Amino acid sequence: MTDTTLTPPSGKTSAPAPNRITSILELDPLTRKRNAAEARFKLYGIIAIGIGLFFLIALLWAILSNGLGAFSQTFIKVDVPLNQEQIAAAEKSVVKTSKYRAIIVDAFARELAGDKITTDMSAKDMEKLFSSGAAATVRDYVLANPDKIGSTVTFDLIASSRVDGYLKGRVKREDLAEDKNLDAAHLDLADQMQSAGLLEKRFNWAFITGTDASDSRPEQAGIGASMIGSLFMMLVVLFLSLPIGVAASIYLEEFAPQNKFTDLIEVNISNLAAVPSIVFGILGLAVFIQFMHLPQSAPLVGGLVLSLMTLPTIIISTRASLKAVPPSIRDAALGIGASKMQSIFHHVLPLAMPGILTGTIIGLAQALGETAPLLLIGMVGFIASNFPDGVAAGFFSPNSAMPAQIYEWAKRADPAFYERAWGGIIVLLVFLMTMNIIAIILRRRFERRW
Amino acid sequence: MNEMPNFEQAKTMTESKISAKKVQVYYGDTHAIKDVDIEIQPRSVTAFIGPSGCGKSTFLRTLNRMNDTIDICRVEGSIKIDGENIYDPKVDPVQLRAKVGMVFQKPNPFPKSIYDNIAYGPRIHGLARSKSELDEIVASSLQKAGLWEEVKNRLDEPGTGMSGGQQQRLCIARAIAVSPEVILMDEPCSALDPIATAKVEELIDELRENFTIVIVTHSMQQAARVSQRTAFFHLGILVEEGLTQDIFTNPKDKRTQDYITGRFG
Structure with a gap:
């Protein structure tokens, strides 16, 4: 043979390329390889979901088996x-x-x-x-x-x-x-x-309605006072961050000119959503308590700090849902002589509502479970008496919050408090679930057919 | 309806409704419309034809300042409607759009009831003083749009649940409801099947009696069927404008001829 590769093909080598099989009833090697890859990928997915489910079930089992005793x-x-x-x-x-x-x-x-x-x-x-x-x-x-x-x-x-x-x-x-x-x-x-x-x-009704108790009386400790604290904080968060967040997003999405400055704001909002919550805590401590002299441990301050945290979430989701409203609807409204504001408030906003609500509830749920910033502003008040008409009654009176209360219990030595901590987590989860159900109901109500 | 064109109207026929002079439109650095001069006659249908990207839709949207919603868009020159420059700083585009209504390429009813779709415009412009007046406007708009018989028993059903052709006629009825003088239509039939298209074309022909209509269309047959005058756009330039039969049978410009004979576009 010569060393050239240009030998004329003999009868055998002129057959179709080795990979090609002429009948479609037979799988060619490439197809087989692709199918195998696909099957493997599906398997990975199922394994991933399986692992997730396993941990979810383990978590629920742990919570229920440890926490139900508190009730x-x-x-x-x-x-x-x-x-x-x-x-x-x-x-x-x-x-x-x-x-x-x-x-x-x-x-x-x-x-x-x-x-x-x-x-x-x-x-x-x-x-x-x-x-x-x-x-x-x-x-x-x-x-x-x-x-x-x-x-x-x-x-x-x-x-x-x-x-x-x-x-x-x-x-x-x-x-x-x-x-x-x-x-x-x-x-x-x-x-x-x-x-x-x-x-x-x-x-144990006292666990749901009662107040915290001292280290020596775990059997009397309840989560009621901190539930009130969390509720007050959520109210503050809702009434501050929803209107501010929605107004900011509408302005940014619909009115603001596209320039370097608004780009900068946009990037910063996205970054804020990723800032560790403890940073917001120390910000709240510096601004609300040390500078503005608002009372320590008050649900109002807690709510303000959590609002700062929730705002980016609400703004991002609101902007996304405003963007998702088809431009044809805006055109339709403008085309018959609606002003920009009318077209937004009459048509765009109602259509974006389900998305806005989802974002708000996600933000609120995040805020509800947040512990770190509360520790910095002292939202770990020990409320053991005078409840419900005493110290824990208002936005300005010292209080605790559910996650902070759970954290406190988990720290204490007596194993009976350990049970309370798990029980507190059940209450917290029920709270979250209720919020989610409300969100789903509201979303259903606002959703419109296209 | 059976309004007879009276002497007054006959006289104004000679004056153009819209008069554009040296109109330039820029998208950022792109010069999209160059030196367009056109006179649009009242109570007639004017069709804009031309290949994709020739600027016909862009020019249509300058007539009711819908381009204002695009940040980078800039319009120069003068466009006068009834002798008033619509780009005068004193003009509020919202008020202009009540006078110059628009129907879009894709039917875009609001996700509301049929009634509310029509009533929205009159409501925001305060055209009805009472519920019964509003009902009347809704009914007469739907009648003019030839939709009344089909929907009179389901006015509270969502407008989005109708067929595409019905939706587009609903959008036309919605535009009529605010009693505009000019109706701009941006390829109103491109998303419709031939039967729905025929109905909309019939409607356009009827509306010509009361409104000045400008229609952008991709279909030369449609332009030939519905319009009295036709303008041919190419690469941002108004190549030729004239009576529809002249444009289609005896074009003066080579580019027009090439386009209508299907040599490009």
Whole structure:
């Protein structure tokens, strides 16, 4: 053979190129390769979705299994005789509730005897079965109903977080070695009380409506006050960022001239959406609190900071939905002599409404879950009393917010607070879901057929 | 309707409704329309024809200042309607557009009811003092657009639910409702099938009695069918303008002849 490649094709090599198969009933190698690539790609997609779903389910399972406990609470049924002298003595002492505690334990010991439950536990140890808030419950009742003094009243008193945890399975006998506040006798007693019907597990309204409680009373902590705080903040965010955001987007999208300056603004708005939220927090601290001297921990300030954060989201989505309105609609309105503003407000804006609402709700949802900026402006107020008509009642009074409250609980040592934190997350998610449902309903209402 | 053209109207026939002199249109640096002079006769149909990109639509849109909505667009020269320069700084384009209505290439009814589509213009211009007056305007506009019989029982249904041809006639009715004097139509039939096109053409022919109509069209047959005068645009220049039958049977310019015989375009 010669070394030239230009040898005339022999009979065999003049057949079609090796890749080409003449019948379409047979797959040629290239097609086979393409099909395989396609199948592989589909598989990757399914795997990706599978991983996502797995983590979603794991998350939901974790939230529900850890958090549902917060929605039920164990109560101890005690018939407390409200003895005139004992109460008078208690009201005279310095720490009034401690005397009431003694009254409760007295009554409780008698009740145990009545139910033929024997225990050699001291009164001091017996106290540990009750929440330290139980005494306050009895005292508040006495103060509110002085006419009941002298009679015997049946109270459902909150059990301590340990007894509550034992009934929910969180506190186990194996853990006793590490717990100074509890020994096996407590749990034995709890078992006996349960079979005697003295313990009752009920839905825990106080968790949803109540306030935070101190470190020693996790069984009394509730998310109600911070829910109000979050609600106030969301109102501020909604009423500030929606009108400002929509007005800004309409101006930028429909009226502003296209030049370097508006380009700069546009780029900056997009960048603002990506700024870490803690930066907004420190901005809020510097501007609203240190410069403008607005009150610390107030939902108004929290709302202002979160509005700053939400604005870019709302502006970006509003501009996108304004852009998506076909220009023919603008032409139609202008063509019959509508002014620019009329064409926007009568025709473009209603059509853009579903998109604007979606963006707003996404922005609000983001703001609702935001924790970092709130820490910087002190929206982690410890609200334990005077609720709902006291400190947590207004836009200017100190409050907390749901995510900040959850963060606070997660930080605390007692495992009972851990349960509250998960429970708080459930409430937060329900809040978010409600907002999303409202958004969907509003969107349906505003959506028009083309 | 059965308004007879009276003596007054006959007299104004001789004066042109729109008179454009040395009109230049620029898109940024592009010189899109060069030195266009044209007189448009009242109560007649004038067709603008020409190959794609020749500037006929651009020129049409200068007549009601729809080009104002494009930032980079600049118009020079004078365009007078009834002797008034529409590019005078004192002119509000919104008021002008009530006088010079427009129908677009693609039917673009508002996503509202048929009634509201028609009533919108009269409402924003305050043409009706009461609900019954508004009803009357809606009915008469739909009648003039030949749509009344088809829609009188479903005025509250969305205008977007109608067929393409009906939608376009709805858009014409919407333009009529504000009682303009001139109606500009930018390829009104290009999105319609032949039957709907025939209906719209018939309508244009009827409307000529009361309105001055300027129509941009891609179809030379359509121009021949509906217009009294035709203007041929090419590369931003008005090549030739005259009576439609003259343009189509006896064009003076070679480019016009080439275009109407299908040699380019």
